[in-house]
Amino acid sequence: MNQVSRLFRAREAGIFVMLVLFVAVVSLIQPRFFSTETLRIVLLAVPLILVAAMGQMMVLVARHVDLSIGSILGFSAIAAGMVFRDHPELPLFVGFAVGVLSGAALGFVNGLVVTVFKLPSIIVTLGTLSLYRGLLFILSGSKQIDPNDIPEPLIRMAQTSPIDIPWIVIIAFGVAFATWLFLTYSQIGRQIYAIGSNPVAAPLRGIRVMPVTILVFTLSGALAGLAGLIYAARFGYVNPGITGVGFEFTVIAAVVIGGVSINGGVGSVAGTVLGVLLLGSVQVALPILGVSGFWQNAIYGGIILIALVIDRTVRQGGLRGLLARGGA
Amino acid sequence: MNSIEKSPIPATPPRVIVREAAAPRPRWQVWLIRPEVVTLLLLVIAAIVATRLSPFFADLGFILESSTYYIEFAIVALVLTIVIISGEIDLSPAAQMALSACLFGTAFKAGAPIPVAMGVSLLSGLVMGAFNGVLVTVLRLPSIIVTIGTLILYRGLAQVLAGDKSISGFPSWFVGIDYRMVGIVPVPVLIFIAASILLGLFLGITIYGRQIYQIGTSEIAAIHAGIRVRRIKMGLFIASGLVSSIAGLMVASRLGSVRYDLATGGELTMVLIVMLGGTYIFGGRGSILGTFLAAWLLVIIATGMTVANIAINAQLTVMGLLLIVSIIATNAIYARSQR
Numbered sequence: 255m256n257q258v259s260r261l262f263r264a265r266e267a268g269i270f271v272m273l274v275l276f277v278a279v280v281s282l283i284q285p286r287f288f289s290t291e292t293l294r295i296v297l298l299a300v301p302l303i304l305v306a307a308m309g310q311m312m313v314l315v316a317r318h319v320d321l322s323i324g325s326i327l328g329f330s331a332i333a334a335g336m337v338f339r340d341h342p343e344l345p346l347f348v349g350f351a352v353g354v355l356s357g358a359a360l361g362f363v364n365g366l367v368v369t370v371f372k373l374p375s376i377i378v379t380l381g382t383l384s385l386y387r388g389l390l391f392i393l394s395g396s397k398q399i400d401p402n403d404i405p406e407p408l409i410r411m412a413q414t415s416p417i418d419i420p421w422i423v424i425i426a427f428g429v430a431f432a433t434w435l436f437l438t439y440s441q442i443g444r445q446i447y448a449i450g451s452n453p454v455a456a457p458l459r460g461i462r463v464m465p466v467t468i469l470v471f472t473l474s475g476a477l478a479g480l481a482g483l484i485y486a487a488r489f490g491y492v493n494p495g496i497t498g499v500g501f502e503f504t505v506i507a508a509v510v511i512g513g514v515s516i517n518g519g520v521g522s523v524a525g526t527v528l529g530v531l532l533l534g535s536v537q538v539a540l541p542i543l544g545v546s547g548f549w550q551n552a553i554y555g556g557i558i559l560i561a562l563v564i565d566r567t568v569r570q571g572g573l574r575g576l577l578a579r580g581g582a
Numbered sequence: 583m584n585s586i587e588k589s590p591i592p593a594t595p596p597r598v599i600v601r602e603a604a605a606p607r608p609r610w611q612v613w614l615i616r617p618e619v620v621t622l623l624l625l626v627i628a629a630i631v632a633t634r635l636s637p638f639f640a641d642l643g644f645i646l647e648s649s650t651y652y653i654e655f656a657i658v659a660l661v662l663t664i665v666i667i668s669g670e671i672d673l674s675p676a677a678q679m680a681l682s683a684c685l686f687g688t689a690f691k692a693g694a695p696i697p698v699a700m701g702v703s704l705l706s707g708l709v710m711g712a713f714n715g716v717l718v719t720v721l722r723l724p725s726i727i728v729t730i731g732t733l734i735l736y737r738g739l740a741q742v743l744a745g746d747k748s749i750s751g752f753p754s755w756f757v758g759i760d761y762r763m764v765g766i767v768p769v770p771v772l773i774f775i776a777a778s779i780l781l782g783l784f785l786g787i788t789i790y791g792r793q794i795y796q797i798g799t800s801e802i803a804a805i806h807a808g809i810r811v812r813r814i815k816m817g818l819f820i821a822s823g824l825v826s827s828i829a830g831l832m833v834a835s836r837l838g839s840v841r842y843d844l845a846t847g848g849e850l851t852m853v854l855i856v857m858l859g860g861t862y863i864f865g866g867r868g869s870i871l872g873t874f875l876a877a878w879l880l881v882i883i884a885t886g887m888t889v890a891n892i893a894i895n896a897q898l899t900v901m902g903l904l905l906i907v908s909i910i911a912t913n914a915i916y917a918r919s920q921r
Binding site for chain 1: 671717721722723724726727728730731732733734735736737738739741742745746847849850853854857863864893895896897898899900901902903904905906909910913
């Protein structure tokens with residue numbers, strides 16, 4: 255009994271119920287939504303968001319926020335794409351390394367500026383959002399990476415694998431599983447929660463806040479870089495003015511829906527995965543329901559606000575915002 | 583510190599312990615550690631460098647004419663300054679500009695005369711601001727994340743309203759506010775100057791202005807001092823919505839058309855202007871004068887880059903760097919003056 259009630263009180267349960275309700279309602283209105291084909295489309299739609307959401311979740315748990323991931327995604331996708339285009343003789347993993355490492359480097363810069371100068375991450379990453387986007391225009395010479403420059407094996411990763419589930423789906427859920435292991439069983443993972451729960455107490459308990467925070471931003475950047483490669487694989491092109499623009503908001507929406515508290519210290523991989531799945535389902539359901547795609551952003555915005563209000567009511571505490579105590 | 587060390591310790595303690603006050607800082611230091619002064623210095627340097635690089639800059643008319651794009655954001659940045667001083671933030675004004683402008687366009691297309699359509703737009707600004715205000719003051723959600731949510735919501739609604747098409751065909755008297763001049767000064771610049779003076783006086787000499795500084799310095803203390811914190815913050819968010827819709831109308835007039843992606847990325851420009859003007863990101867410090875000067879600094883830098891043929895996309899790099907550098911500098915200055 256106790257176990258059951260605990261299960262129902264968990265944040266993840268609420269999101270799960272929302273997801274089931276959503277699928278049920280959409281399926282009632284439009285029965286063809288409830289099919290394995292839909293599941294396939296949803297699973298193909300989510301890896302991009304899921305990978306980046308894992309990074310953003312860790313950042314939010316540490317009581318920060320990273321607005322620059324859309325630009326990092328674009329930068330890494332361009333950097334990897336240029337390697338593919340200019341050096342087609344190199345093996346695929348070189349491009350992957352370039353993408354992930356460039357993302358990690360940009361994330362590292364975010365973390366460094368935030369922690370060294372004790373600044374609110376929201377303003378810093380708003381600045382680097384613009385800075386990185388500008389850099390990627392300079393790097394790419396404002397030229398797009400064309401579909402025929404993306405190597406065939408990379409494209410195939412978005413379509414299939416030896417076990418018939420596309421590689422990018424396997425990678426995305428693999429990343430989620432690794433994040434869960436890291437956050438649950440590693441010392442640093444637990445320290446991230448401690449920092450977010452109480453930034454004042456964390457250093458008193460001997461947690462080295464600065465390196466851990468920098469690591470969190472670096473991971474977020476690296477995962478955004480990986481998402482850049484998933485983008486290239488799935489869409490088959492990279493455009494400096496389009497790729498990743500506004501992506502940060504989609505990811506923040508998914509993470510907040512997933513029950514990760516913006517006040518830090520609270521959030522789980524399971525919740526985030528459910529949040530991403532819910533967002534992916536909304537994305538896929540809209541055209542099936544005959545709703546104009548123009549509604550998508552309005553719905554995302556509405557969902558974020560609803561999730562915030564729910565979070566507020568769940569907590570009832572008087573915690574103040576990121577900004578008021580930011581930079582810690 | 584020095585004066586304490588110098589005073590000899592008396593053999594018997596005096597009955598009244600007089601603690602000597604620390605020596606006052608020299609007047610020039612007090613002035614120099616004000617961030618506005620740094621902004622002013624940067625402005626002067628930027629102007630000198632720019633005139634050296636290109637003769638265009640010696641022409642005041644040229645600068646004024648090329649300023650209209652940034653002036654729209656600068657007008658909103660004035661109110662944003664006050665919001666940040668009160669310890670909150672509003673990231674949604676650019677999206678509010680887009681939605682109110684799209685509402686204006688939709689109302690006009692539906693046959694409403696221009697003044698009615700403008701009324702609709704201004705009203706929508708009030709409503710959007712009030713919605714932000716309710717979420718922040720009544721539900722007590724952190725403004726930083728609430729306004730990210732409403733940013734997406736408002737721009738999404740603008741997209742629903744206008745689709746991916748632009749709405750145009752406004753009568754000629756409405757179009758081209760940036761070409762209307764008083765002397766050599768375009769009307770938007772006049773509006774900006776007038777708004778700066780009004781808001782500067784509001785913040786500087788009215789009781790509300792002083793209370794806003796107190797709220798930003800310590801909200802708990804402000805509540806105990808009997809300041810109606812929630813009501814004032816609500817008012818500020820509504821003001822932010824109203825001024826955003828005014829700026830949205832100015833964009834509509836300047837471009838002669840509206841689209842849902844109007845003023846995309848404007849939140850960065852606005853925050854940049856406020857930060858360049860030396861307003862403290864954690865609230866309690868800052869001034870309208872700083873924001874006013876910073877707007878011109880940004881105009882000169884941006885126009886300078888355009889004259890120097892730096893692509894608008896590459897300019898993003900400079901804007902991002904400027905934001906980070908200015909916030910680091912402002913924080914350092916305040917950390918110094920706090921000791």
